[in-house]
Amino acid sequence: MKTVIHWFRRDLRVSDNVALSEAAKRAETFIPLFIFEDAFRTGPDVGAARLGFLLQSVESLRKNLAELGHKLIIRSGKSEEILPKLAKEIGAQAVFANKRYEPYTQKRDERITKALLDVGVGFELFKDAVIWEEAEILNLAGKPYTVFTPYSKAWKAKAIPLPKAKLKNSNTQPHAPNIPADTLPAATDALGHPLTQTIPPGGERAALELLRKFMAGPVYDYSATRNFPAIDGGSNLSPHLRAGTIGVRTILAELKKARELATPPQAASCDVFLNELIWREFYTQVLHNFPHVTKGAFRPEYDQLKWSDNQEHFAAWCEGRTGFPIVDAAMRCLNATGTMHNRLRMIVAMFLTKDLLINWQSGERYFMKQLVDGDLAANNGGWQWSAGTGTDAAPYFRIFNPVSQAEKFDAEGKFVRRWIPELKDFSDDLIQQPWENPLLLSKSKYAQRIVLHDEQRVKCLAMFKAVK
Ligand SMILES: Cc1cc2nc3c(=O)[nH]c(=O)nc-3n(C[C@H](O)[C@H](O)[C@H](O)COP(=O)(O)OP(=O)(O)OC[C@H]3O[C@@H](n4cnc5c(N)ncnc54)[C@H](O)[C@@H]3O)c2cc1C
Known part of the structure; x- marks a missing residue:
C-alpha cells in the first residue's frame, strides 16, 4: 500500500505495537495520527487523573516518534469525521488501528468502517491490547468462560506471541510531507478538568522503567508482598497497560526471562503475577462477550x-x-x-x-x-x-x-x-x-x-x- 494512517488509540508507544508494525511493514508511507476525541473532555467518566496521564503519554509518544524521524499528527474533534476527511486529503488507502473491546468503541468502529468505506478507504483493526481476545478462548461447549480458573488454564495452554520490534528510524520509512498538526494543551486545566491529584508519570519510557525495576527483584517477592498496601509490592503498570504505553507481550517476555533465573519459590511468585495479567484478559473477554455488564449485574x-x-x-x-x-x-x-x-x-x-x-x-x-x-x-x-x-x-x-x-x-x-x-x-x-x-x-x-x-x-x- 502506498499510504496508511496509523491511528494511535490505547497503544501510545513505538515498540511492541501490532498495528504500527503492520503499517510500517505494509505501507510505503505511514502517517502517525492521534485524535483528541471530544468525549475525552466531555464524557461522563472523564477524570483529571486519567486525562493528565493521557496528555503526558501523547507528548512522550510525540517525542519518541520525532526521535525516529516521524511527525505525530494531532487532530481534535470526532474520529468519525476526522478520519475520512484526512484520509482523502492525503490520499491514504487505509487506516490501521489496534482493537478495543468496550461496546461503545466497537459500535463507533463499525460506523468508522462505513464512513471510510464511503470514501474508498479501508479500516484494519489488529489484536494488540491482549494476548487472547473475544472468542479465542472458549470452553468445551464453545461458550465463553465465566469462571477464572478454567479460563486461565486454557489461556496458559496456548503459546504466547513474542513482542513486536520497535519502530525503525524513518531513514527506512520515509515520512509524508507537510501535514498540519494541532497541539494538545500541556495541562488538564485548559480542558476544564483541573488536576488536583499527584499522578504517576505517563509515557513509554516511564512504563519500561517500571517494568525493568519490577522484574529486577520485586516480582520474586510479589506473592508475599502484593496484599500489603504499605509495602506496595505490585508492578504499578496498570495505568500504562490502560493507556497502552507498554505492550503486554513485552511484559510477558520480561517475565519469562525473570522466571528462567528464578528459584522455585521465586518462579511461583512470577506465576502469581502472570495470573493477574490473565485476570485483565479474563475481564476484557467478559466485557466483550457479555456487554450487558456495563448496564447492570452479570447475573x-x-x-x-x-x-x-x-x-x-x-x-x-x-x-x-x-x-x-x-x-x-x-x-x-x-x-x-x-x-x-x-x-x-x-x-x-x-x-x-x-x-x-x-x-x-x-x-x-x-x-x-x-x-x-x-x-x-x-x-x-x-x-x-x-x-x-x-x-x-x-x-x-x-x-x-x-x-x-x-x-x-x-x-x-x-x-x-x-x-x-x-x-x-x-x-x-x-x-x-x-x-x-x-x-x-x-x-x-x-x-x-x-x-x-x-x-x-x-x-x-x-x-x-x-x-x-
Ligand atoms: C473494585 C475494583 C476496581 C478495579 N478497577 C480497576 C481499573 O479500573 N483498572 C485496572 O487496571 N484495574 C482495576 N482493578 C484491578 C487491580 O486493582 C489493579 O489492576 C491493580 O491494583 C493495579 O496495580 P498494579 O499495576 O501494581 O497491579 P499488579 O499487581 O502489578 O498486576 C499486574 C497487572 O495485572 C492487571 N490486574 C491485576 N489485578 C487485576 C484484576 N483484579 N483485574 C483485572 N486486571 C488486573 C493490571 O493490568 C495490573 O497492572 C480493580 C480491582 C477492584 C477490586
Missing part, C-alpha cells in the same frame, strides 16, 4: 437488589470519613493520587456494597472518575466481584470485615497513619478500631463510625436473600 436477578440511597453515607465513603480507618485511608489515597492498591479496592468496594448497602454502580462510577488506570473491563469486573453480582464473583455471603482485613494487611497501621494524621496518637492495636478508645477518638477529630459492621452484615444478607 440479572441481582438487578432487583434494593440498594440504599443514603447520599450522606455515599459522600462519607467518597471523602474518606466513614470512621473505618482502612476504608478512609484508601479513599483519601485515591482522591490524592488517582491510584489505589488492589487489596484496598476490594475492601472499599465490599464496604460500599455490603456495609453501606449502596449500589456497586455508584462506586464503579466514582472510581472511573478518580482512577488514573480506570478501565471499563477491570473496574466493572472488580466491582461486580466485590458486590457478588458478577462472573466468578465472591459469593454474596462472603463479606469482608473491614477491621479484620485491616489487621491482617495493615497490622501496624502504617498505611492508615500515612493518610489519616488525626489517628497519630493511637497505638498499633487500636488504630484500626479507634472507637475502642472513645475519649482519644473524640480528641482526635477523626470521624465516628457511620454504621456498625455486624448490624449491616445482617441487613446485607437479608437484602441478597430477598432476591435469591
